[in-house]
Amino acid sequence: MVMDVMAAAARIEAAGGQVIHMEVGQPAAPAPKCAIAAAHAALATGRLQYTETLGIATLRARIARHYSETYGVAIDPARIAVTTGSSAGFILAFLALFEPGDRVAVALPGYPPYRHILSALGCEPVAIATTQATRWAITPDMLIAEHRRAPLKGVLVASPANPTGTMMTGEALRDLIDAAEGEGIAFISDEIYHGLDYAFAAETAARHSDSVTILNSFSKYFCMTGWRVGWMVVPESLVRTIDRLQGNLAVSVPTLSQIAAEAAFDGRAEMEAVKHGYEANRRILLDGLPKAGFENILPVDGAFYLYAEVSRFCDDSFDFAKRMLEETHVAVTPGVDFDPLEGRRFIRFCYAGSQSEMHEAVKRIGRWLR
Ligand SMILES: Cc1ncc(COP(=O)(O)O)c(C=O)c1O
Numbered sequence: 001m002v003m004d005v006m007a008a009a010a011r012i013e014a015a016g017g018q019v020i021h022m023e024v025g026q027p028a029a030p031a032p033k034c035a036i037a038a039a040h041a042a043l044a045t046g047r048l049q050y051t052e053t054l055g056i057a058t059l060r061a062r063i064a065r066h067y068s069e070t071y072g073v074a075i076d077p078a079r080i081a082v083t084t085g086s087s088a089g090f091i092l093a094f095l096a097l098f099e100p101g102d103r104v105a106v107a108l109p110g111y112p113p114y115r116h117i118l119s120a121l122g123c124e125p126v127a128i129a130t131t132q133a134t135r136w137a138i139t140p141d142m143l144i145a146e147h148r149r150a151p152l153k154g155v156l157v158a159s160p161a162n163p164t165g166t167m168m169t170g171e172a173l174r175d176l177i178d179a180a181e182g183e184g185i186a187f188i189s190d191e192i193y194h195g196l197d198y199a200f201a202a203e204t205a206a207r208h209s210d211s212v213t214i215l216n217s218f219s220k221y222f223c224m225t226g227w228r229v230g231w232m233v234v235p236e237s238l239v240r241t242i243d244r245l246q247g248n249l250a251v252s253v254p255t256l257s258q259i260a261a262e263a264a265f266d267g268r269a270e271m272e273a274v275k276h277g278y279e280a281n282r283r284i285l286l287d288g289l290p291k292a293g294f295e296n297i298l299p300v301d302g303a304f305y306l307y308a309e310v311s312r313f314c315d316d317s318f319d320f321a322k323r324m325l326e327e328t329h330v331a332v333t334p335g336v337d338f339d340p341l342e343g344r345r346f347i348r349f350c351y352a353g354s355q356s357e358m359h360e361a362v363k364r365i366g367r368w369l370r
Helices: 002-014 033-045 057-071 085-097 112-120 140-147 170-183 237-247 253-292 318-330 355-369
Strands: 080-083 101-110 124-129 154-158 186-190 214-219 232-235 305-309 347-352
Touching: 033 253, 057 080, 057 232, 057 253, 080 085, 085 112, 085 186, 085 214, 085 232, 085 237, 101 112, 101 318, 112 124, 124 140, 140 170, 140 318, 154 170, 170 186, 253 305, 253 355, 318 347, 318 355
Parallel strands: 101 124, 101 154, 154 186, 186 214
Antiparallel strands: 080 232, 214 232, 305 347
16 A cells, blocks of 8 residues: 555656655665765775675674663674564564464554565464554463464564554563463564664563564664665574575675674764654654644654554545645555554554654644644
């Protein structure tokens, strides 16, 4: 559905219209300057060869250090696997953990590729609908009830989440990990939006267990979507499997991107400034959208997403997004992409753009809905 919105936006732009893009979930800012400089220097040598299958050793060590610096959690660099974005990490994780036919729980609303990759691998994604009552998260009760209905082999959660931007508290995360591991259900934690937390500090699943599989990426906090580089933290027992899978599927991750990624950790001050920009954008939307008539907005805890109910205005968020684009030139994503059940009632705004765009979007939408 978002592709249709993007195509319509492109037509408006081709005709000279000024579209405010809030539909695509990626930072507008560039990668840290030190990452770009490191890539230039590497290119200048003219030699970019395969690396170790699980990633350049110094990058893996730097990622492990990130866990001790950020969360106070010690991780053995041997448990870090560098991946081609977290997207490739999902494929590796699912291949390593599951067999065709296995049932794996994911939250609705949620990032669609979880379900699609699982289906493509012959697994069965089991969508668990979340509500306001559980702060839009899967709870131990929900997980166990589904497991009793038919055994689950895995559960995947994201905090901060896409499309909602909501986060699980440290206790909620711990309780769900305990419930899953108590039943032998593999726990996968998508932590790709870590670093972009505003309501409270995001908690890593690594604090609670060495048996969880964690996905992360340089795409969002470090503004490196196109570099296609991410990482996994895997249980010790899975390291060899992930090594063999990645060796066969990809040999290794693009070397230039790994070199830039390692340098990116030195660009945190620059990225914190970008984060402060998102925080300002978040405040502009949280002030302006309710005034424009959006009465139900999910907790805007982290990432750069705001998920708002539109059922006051219409019963089809795709139609709403289309009309809003045509009449205000503000592009958003209809919720049906993230939730085939309730998504008709919601749209997602991405607020990774500039403050002036946020002010302008709020103004245009307010005028349109008045
Ligand atoms: C929740 C979530 N997980 C994973 C990804 C994949 O990102 P990447 O492959 O760039 O790391 C995205 C991208 O938007 C996402 O929103």
